[in-house]
Structure formats: structure tokens, C-alpha cells
Amino acid sequence: MSPTPPARRLRLGMPKRVFSQVLLMQLAIAAGVAVLATGLFLAPLSDQLDDQAMRRALAIAQTTAAQPQIADQVKNTPPTADGPVQKEAEQIRKATHAEYIVVMDWRGVRWSHTTPDEVGRTVSTDPGQALAGQEVMQIDSGTLGRTARGKVPLRDSDGDIVGAVSVGIAYDSVRARLIHAIPGLFAYAGGALAVGALAAWLISRRVHRQTRDLAFSDISALLSEREAMLHGIREGVVALDRAGRIRLLNDEARRLLGVGDEAIGRSPAEAFGEGRTADVLTGRVTGTDLVTVRGQRVLVANRMPTDDGGAVATLRDRTELEQLGRELDSTHGLIDALRAQDHEHANRMHTLLGLLELEMYDDAVEFVGEVVGDHRATAEQVTEKIRDPLLAALLVGKATVAAERGVALWVSDRTRLPDRLVDPSGLVTIVGNLVDNALDAVAGTPHARVEVELRAKGGAVVLRVRDTGPGVPAEQRELIFTEGWSTKKPPAHRNRGIGLSLVRRLAERQGGSATVGEAGGGGAEFTVVLPDALAEPEPALTAPSARQSATEEES
Numbered sequence: 081m082s083p084t085p086p087a088r089r090l091r092l093g094m095p096k097r098v099f100s101q102v103l104l105m106q107l108a109i110a111a112g113v114a115v116l117a118t119g120l121f122l123a124p125l126s127d128q129l130d131d132q133a134m135r136r137a138l139a140i141a142q143t144t145a146a147q148p149q150i151a152d153q154v155k156n157t158p159p160t161a162d163g164p165v166q167k168e169a170e171q172i173r174k175a176t177h178a179e180y181i182v183v184m185d186w187r188g189v190r191w192s193h194t195t196p197d198e199v200g201r202t203v204s205t206d207p208g209q210a211l212a213g214q215e216v217m218q219i220d221s222g223t224l225g226r227t228a229r230g231k232v233p234l235r236d237s238d239g240d241i242v243g244a245v246s247v248g249i250a251y252d253s254v255r256a257r258l259i260h261a262i263p264g265l266f267a268y269a270g271g272a273l274a275v276g277a278l279a280a281w282l283i284s285r286r287v288h289r290q291t292r293d294l295a296f297s298d299i300s301a302l303l304s305e306r307e308a309m310l311h312g313i314r315e316g317v318v319a320l321d322r323a324g325r326i327r328l329l330n331d332e333a334r335r336l337l338g339v340g341d342e343a344i345g346r347s348p349a350e351a352f353g354e355g356r357t358a359d360v361l362t363g364r365v366t367g368t369d370l371v372t373v374r375g376q377r378v379l380v381a382n383r384m385p386t387d388d389g390g391a392v393a394t395l396r397d398r399t400e401l402e403q404l405g406r407e408l409d410s411t412h413g414l415i416d417a418l419r420a421q422d423h424e425h426a427n428r429m430h431t432l433l434g435l436l437e438l439e440m441y442d443d444a445v446e447f448v449g450e451v452v453g454d455h456r457a458t459a460e461q462v463t464e465k466i467r468d469p470l471l472a473a474l475l476v477g478k479a480t481v482a483a484e485r486g487v488a489l490w491v492s493d494r495t496r497l498p499d500r501l502v503d504p505s506g507l508v509t510i511v512g513n514l515v516d517n518a519l520d521a522v523a524g525t526p527h528a529r530v531e532v533e534l535r536a537k538g539g540a541v542v543l544r545v546r547d548t549g550p551g552v553p554a555e556q557r558e559l560i561f562t563e564g565w566s567t568k569k570p571p572a573h574r575n576r577g578i579g580l581s582l583v584r585r586l587a588e589r590q591g592g593s594a595t596v597g598e599a600g601g602g603g604a605e606f607t608v609v610l611p612d613a614l615a616e617p618e619p620a621l622t623a624p625s626a627r628q629s630a631t632e633e634e635s
Contacts, residue, residue: 106283110276114269130228133249134217138230140176141247142215144169144183151236154185154243161196170194179227179250183234185243186211203246207231210244315394316379318348322389324362326351336395337374356562357381361393371398373581462491466534467499470508475532478515482530485523489515492533497541500615506586507541507613510594513579514545514606521549521604540592541613545606546599557596583608 144150153165160166169181169192180194188202188211209216210231218229227248234243316333320326326343334340343351348358356372359365360381370381383393428447435444462479466472475491482489501507515530522528525548533544552560561584583606584594592610599605 106280107277110273110280114273114276130219133228134219134230136230137178137228137247137249138215138217138232140172140178140181141230141232141245144172144181144247145232145234145245148237150183150245151234151242154183154191154234155236159185159189159191159200161199163191163199165191166193166196166199168192179248180246182246182248183243184246186241191243205246207244207246210246211241213241315396318361318393318395320348320361320391320393324348327390333395336377336379336397361391363391371578373578373585375585378578378582465491465495466497468497468501468504468507469499470504471497471501471511471534474508474512475515478512478519482519485519485528487519487522487528487530489519490529490531492531492544495532495534497534497536498614498617500617501541502613502615503590506590507543507610510583510586510608511543511545513583514543514608517579518545518547518549518604518606522547525549536614539614539616540609540611543606543608543610547603548599548601549603551598551602551604552596560596561594 147168150165150168153163153168157163157165165183169183172178173181173194182193182203183191184203184207185191188207190199190201190203193199205220210233213233215233216229216231220227220229227250229246229248231244231246233241234245236242313330314332316336317328317330318326318333318337319328324347325345326348327345329337329339329343337343337352337357339351348361352358352361352374356365357374357379360370360372360383363383363385366383368382370383372379372381378398380396380398381393383391385391432444432447435441435447462475463472466475475489479489511532511534515532518530522530527548529548531544531546533542533546535542561580580594587594587608587610590610590613592608592613594606594608596604596606
């Protein structure tokens with residue numbers, strides 16, 4: 081037989097669910113507030129009832145002392161149980177429901193009392209203050225027990241003090257009023273507690289829906305997991321609140337955007353400056369896989385609104401992929417050019433073979449010379465005008481690609497560029513992007529032509545690329561430099577709308593500019609100005625003296 085399972089012991093403690101904990105804490109707070117409010121109300125209520133009873137006793141005493149016949153009777157009649165003072169005092173006492181009304185002379189001898197046997201005797205409490213002309217309110221004990229008292233001086237018609245009037249209100253009646261008020265007070269407190277409990281339940285239900293019935297330990301674990309996930313993934317995450325301010329940046333987002341903690345609490349425009357990056361993050365530009373450029377990085381952004389009115393944007397670094405895509409495009413271009421050259425070379429070889437078989441040797445020699453001369457002329461034309469080897473090689477290769485596409489690529493006669501470039505690779509990127517765009521614009525058009533002009537002005541370089549294509553409409557001449565904007569269909573391996581944006585950014589990084597206008601014969605003319613793009617020329621070496629040269633020749 082299996083052993084009997086141990087009995088489960090009842091565990092008392094705080095519930096784990098957020099809903100239960102919030103409800104329990106709010107009920108405790110509401111009950112505590114109700115009890116505290118009741119106590120705070122009862123404490124001054126007793127004092128208020130005492131004060132009301134003493135003021136009532138004082139008012140009755142003042143009214144009694146104001147009767148002129150009482151003062152005359154105290155002066156002219158003896159203190160007796162059936163005297164006129166006793167009768168009038170009792171009449172007033174019954175009318176006002178006072179516990180007692182004692183009229184005394186200046187010696188403290190009673191002229192009236194609730195108990196007739198006490199008439200003619202001295203009062204049990206000190207009447208000195210009242211006989212001295214002061215009005216007194218107090219809670220005190222006497223022959224009739226504890227009472228709320230009021231004492232006033234008794235004056236005759238001349239204003240002289242001839243005695244005092246003391247009036248008492250039974251303290252038991254004051255306490256009875258207090259006790260009578262407690263049930264009603266508790267009823268109000270219970271009602272307030274019920275309303276508080278209902279409000280606590282409603283708030284707890286809302287918390288229950290918002291926290292999805294999770295325990296505090298679950299929420300803490302989720303927060304820890306979120307922090308680990310946000311800072312561990314290789315995608316940038318930017319969270320914005322409903323006011324459009326940045327409230328979270330993970331480590332990758334800080335790296336990609338080049339910002340730190342100073343961006344928290346600011347809008348994207350304030351943190352990153354006006355531009356496409358800010359427009360994408362704020363939702364002014366909508367869509368999926370939106371391309372933006374931040375510094376030298378090409379980023380792909382996706383933005384998702386959240387239930388609280390904010391949004392979360394993710395950023396992926398596409399810089400290397402874009403570079404690979406451009407290299408792939410260049411490779412495809414070179415392959416096409418080589419294929420065209422191979423085809424052309426085969427045709428020329430067949431022609432040469434035919435000339436040799438026909439024994440037309442002079443014509444064959446002339447044909448080979450023309451072919452070699454054409455290629456050499458093209459290379460020499462470029463290298464004579466452009467001394468930088470990288471840029472010259474780029475234009476020679478682009479000329480071959482242009483020829484294959486039926487486009488004449490021409491280097492302007494005004495082109496003069498020395499081999500003193502500060503950033504040759506940057507200028508190669510700018511020229512390559514502009515030439516590629518120009519070739520795309522004119523390909524397939526009659527008499528297609530692209531002209532490149534590079535000139536040095538002091539330490540600056542001015543680049544102009546003209547084409548005979550359809551040109552750029554005036555209203556789009558700024559849009560074409562915006563990241564992600566393009567009129568061309570994007571290829572499968574990368575996005576469009578990056579090349580011209582990079583051109584402008586590279587130019588602005590060097591303090592220059594990139595603009596587009598209309599070419600003289602139609603088409604588009606792109607102008608890039610790069611100040612301080614050329615290094616200072618090295619000082620020329622001093623020529624050797626004539627004697628030194630002669631000596632060297634003789635030796």
C-alpha cells in the first residue's frame with residue numbers, strides 16, 4: 081500500500097496575484113481611513129458637546145440674572161424654600177430643562193436650589209470669580225453630580241454686584257447625545273467604506289486587465305527578461321511614448337544612431353535633427369522596411385504603434401549589405417562589359433583571321449593598329465586629364481560599361497584633376513553613383529550621352545555629370561536626395577533611393593554640397609562641390625647646379 085500523503089497545511093500570507101494584492105491593500109487603506117476619520121470626528125465631537133452645554137448653561141444664567149426683580153428680592157427677602165426667588169428660579173429651570181438654577185448672595189448663601197432643603201446653605205463650589213464680576217463656564221462636580229456650569233454675577237439696578245447665578249446642565253445628557261451620535265457616525269463611515277471598497281474593486285479589476293492576471297514575481301521576471309532581450313539582440317529598438325518622446329533606447333540603437341542617454345525624454349527631431357530618420361521614427365513616413373541613412377550607416381526601420389498611444393521602432397544595419405549590393409551591381413556591369421568585349425574580340429579575331437587567310441597582310445596590320453589605338457586613346461584620354469589612378473580606372477571601366485549599353489561616356493575637355501585628393505575613395509563613390517544614375521537615365525534613348533567634368537579650383541574639386549536623359553522635374557530636385565525616394569523599381573538584393581542620399585551626405589560631410597539642375601541641351605546636370613578636397617602640393621625639389629650636373633656627367 082502506498083503511504084498516506086501528508087496533509088497539506090494551510091498557508092496564510094499575501095496573495096500572489098496583482099489583482100488580489102491591490103484589492104486587499106486598497107480595502108485595508110479604505111478601512112484604516114474610515115476608522116481614522118471616525119476617531120478624528122469623535123474626538124472633537126465630545127469637546128463640542130461640552131462647549132455647547134456650557135454655553136447653554138451660561139445663557140440661562142445670563143437670562144436669569146437679567147431679571148431685575150431677582151436682585152431686589154435677594155436684597156429685601158430672606159432665603160426660604162417657598163420664597164419668591166426660589167419660585168421664580170424653579171419656573172425658569174423647568175422652562176429651560178436645566179439641572180439646577182442656584183441664586184446666591186454675595187456670601188455664597190443659596191436663595192434657590194432644586195432641592196428645597198439646600199436653600200439657605202452655602203454653595204459647595206467657590207463662587208469667587210462670579211462675585212468678582214466674571215462670567216464662568218466649566219465642567220465640575222457638586223451636590224447634584226457632574227454638570228456643565230455657567231456662572232454670572234447678579235447686579236441690582238445700580239449695577240452693584242449683590243450675588244451670583246449658577247446654572248447647571250446634567251453631564252449625563254451631554255454624554256447621551258454623544259452616544260446617540262455614534263451609530264449615525266458609524267453608518268456614515270460604513271457607507272464611505274462600502275464606496276471605497278467598490279472603488280477599490282473597480283480599480284483592481286482595471287489593474288487585473290492591464291497586468292493580465294500576473295503575479296508581481298511574474299512582472300519582475302518579465303522586466304528582467306525584457307532588459308536582457310532588448311540589450312542582447314542585434315537590432316536597434318527605439319520606444320516612444322504617446323507624446324512622441326523617446327523613452328527607451330537599447331545598446332544597438334545607441335550604436336546605430338550615435339546617441340547616448342541625452343536622447344531619452346526628447347523627441348526624435350531634437351535628438352537626431354530634422355530629416356528622414358526623425359520622420360520614420362515619428363510615423364510621418366509610413367510603410368515597412370523603410371530605408372534611412374544615419375551618418376555613414378544605411379538603416380532599415382519598421383515602426384509599430386502600441387496600445388498606450390506610443391510606438392516601438394526597430395532598426396537594422398544594412399550598410400554592409402548595401403555595399404555588397406553595389407559591388408554586385410558593379411560586378412554585373414563588369415561581367416556584361418567583359419561579355420561584350422569577348423563578343424567584340426571574337427568578331428575582330430574572325431576578321432583578322434579572314435584577312436590573314438586572304439593574305440591581305442597590310443590590311444590586317446592596319447586593322448590591329450586601329451583596334452589597339454582606340455582602346456589606348458580612351459585610356460590615355462582619361463589618364464591625361466585625371467591623375468588619380470582610382471578615379472581614372474573607375475571612368476575607364478564605366479566607359480566600357482557605357483559602350484555596351486549603347487551610351488557614349490565622355491570626359492569633358494575642361495577636366496583637370498591632379499593626384500592630390502584627400503579622400504579618393506569618397507570621390508570614387510560620388511562619381512560612381514552619379515555616373516550609374518546617368519547611365520540608367522539615358523539607356524535606350526537615341527544619341528545617349530553622359531559627360532563627366534572634374535575640375536580643381538584651388539583646394540576645391542567641382543564635379544559635374546551631365547546626361548541627355550529626360551531630366552529631373554523642378555518639384556523633385558530636392559526629393560531625389562531623400563533616403564528611400566526613387567522612381568526606379570528596386571532590385572531583388574537591395575533597396576533604391578540610397579545612392580544620391582549618400583552622395584549628398586558625403587559632400588556635406590566635407591562641407592560641400594550636391595545639387596541638380598537642367599543641362600544645357602536638356603537632361604539633368606548634377607553638381608557636387610567639395611571644398612578642401614585637394615591636399616597642398618609638395619614643394620618642388622631644388623634643381624642641381626650646372627657644375628654638379630657636369631661633374632655627374634663626367635663621372
